Amino acid sequence: MFTIRAQRIFDGHDLLESRAVVVDGGRVAAILPDAPGASLDLGDATLLPGLIDTHVHLAFDASPDPIGHLGQDGLYDRMRTAAAQHLAAGVTTVRDLGDKDYLALKLAQDLPEGPEILSAGAPITTPGGHCWFLGGEARGEKEVREAVRERAARGAHAIKVMVTGGEMTPGSRSHLLQYSPAELRAAAEEAHLHDLPITGHAHAAEGIAAALDAGFDSIEHVSFFSEHGVSHDLELIERLADSGVFASLTVGVLPGFTPPPAIANRVAGLAEGMRLLRAAGVRLVGGSDAGIGPPKPHGILPQGGEMLVDFAGCTPAEVLRSFTSLAARACRVEDRKGRIAPGFDADLLAVAGDPTRDIRLLQRPAAVFRRGVRTS
Structure with a gap:
């Protein structure tokens, strides 16, 4: 037993x-009130x-070619290094939404000194989607249900479905649906039968609405991409707020990053979407998408706090809740994280100064504890 003293304690909700x-x-x-x-x-x-x-890819190495490197020797060791980078940044729990060969689940068991890893296994996607x-192809209600059951049997902590296409897969389009309403309902029903939360990768408004209608518990990105830009749906945003579904916003990039033209043209629209979601009262959490390229190294989530303040208009205290107590609820570990x-688990982060006044302080951890053991 030991005691840690600091000038301030933020308990996940408020300063104490x-x-x-x-x-x-x-x-x-x-x-304790104090402990001199x-x-x-x-x-x-x-x-x-x-x-x-709430959204990382330990199997991706944040290189210019993360997909090509998947087949190289040493993937498991690279994933171990990626996990350590998260912990060093003060991220004591990660939800891996892009596993390969269930290696993140294996790492969760083999790496007691690292962050807690919650893995969805390979995301369920259409053939060629x-x-x-990553190995999660399934088509039709029967195959989708079987894919969910397989992940549940392997010990997955969540289910992820690629509701729309994405930017990093050739031939896939972010603004187009990949699954029918029936397939998405089958996935959600099967996940809930196994008491697992289900989240959906969804960029387009049509995909966001489809995941919401199917009964998904959270939605990744929620970017409202159209074919060539961003198109917000105010009625859908109100529905999201009323539903209580979590919006796992993609936040955190290295300073000085210049996005490719297709994304640069959408930055203003993405910022406005975050502002609209926050103003409507949608439950926001932060998923870095760490690993998908050089701008997103593992451990980048703390930089995402500044984005939520600048883009969404969140207060620093709101960001801290989004990255702690709300994220724990989204991942269904709110009884201990x-x-x-x-x-509760003694997974703790200390930063110099008061981050409820300056969210940038998250980027400079003074101490990190995992289950009470100081790791940095």
Whole structure:
């Protein structure tokens, strides 16, 4: 048992007047008003729950050719390194939505010192569809249900379906649906039969609506891509807010990144979409999509906080909730993650200063704890 003291504690919801956390057996045992004789005094710092990235790809190496490198030797070791990069950045839980050969599930069991890994296995996609090369092709209600059952049997923590096409797969189009309403309903029904949350990759409004109608629990990207731009659907945004579905927004890029023309032309529309979603009260969480290219190295989620402030108009406190307690709910680990409270895992991040005033402080972790063990 030991005690960590900091000037401030953000518990996943709000700043507390308390200044000390007691850790015992890898869990939070108590929160104290103060502890002048604490085992570890972090000084003028804020202690908060470890961050949760709701969308990563540990199998992608953030190189210019992440797809081509999948077939190279050493993939598992590269995934281990990627996981360590997340933890070093203060991201103590990641949801892997692009696994290959169930390696992320294996890593979750083999890497107790790393971040907690929640894996969906290979995303379910149409033959030749977005990310088909990860091995999740299925067509028709029967095959889709079988794909969900296979992942459940292998111990997956969630189900992911490529509702629309995507940008990184040749021949796939982000603004087009890949699955019928019946196939999407079959996927959601089967996931819920196995008590698994289901999330859908959806860029176009038609895809977002299809995932919502099918009963998906969260939707990735929610970018409202049209064929050549961005087209927001205000009625659909209100429906998302009323439904309580989580919108896992794609946030976090390296500073100075120049997007390709197809994305650069959409940046203003993407920012406006985030603003509209936040204004409507949609439940927003942050998924970095880490690994898909050089602008998105593993561990980039903290930079995404600045994007939510600048684009969506979120307050820093709202961002902290999105990256901790709300993300834990989206990943269905809210009974042990995303908060500093007695009984919760002692996955903790400390940053110098007050991130409820300056969200950029997330980018400079002062200390990281995983199950009570200091890792950096």
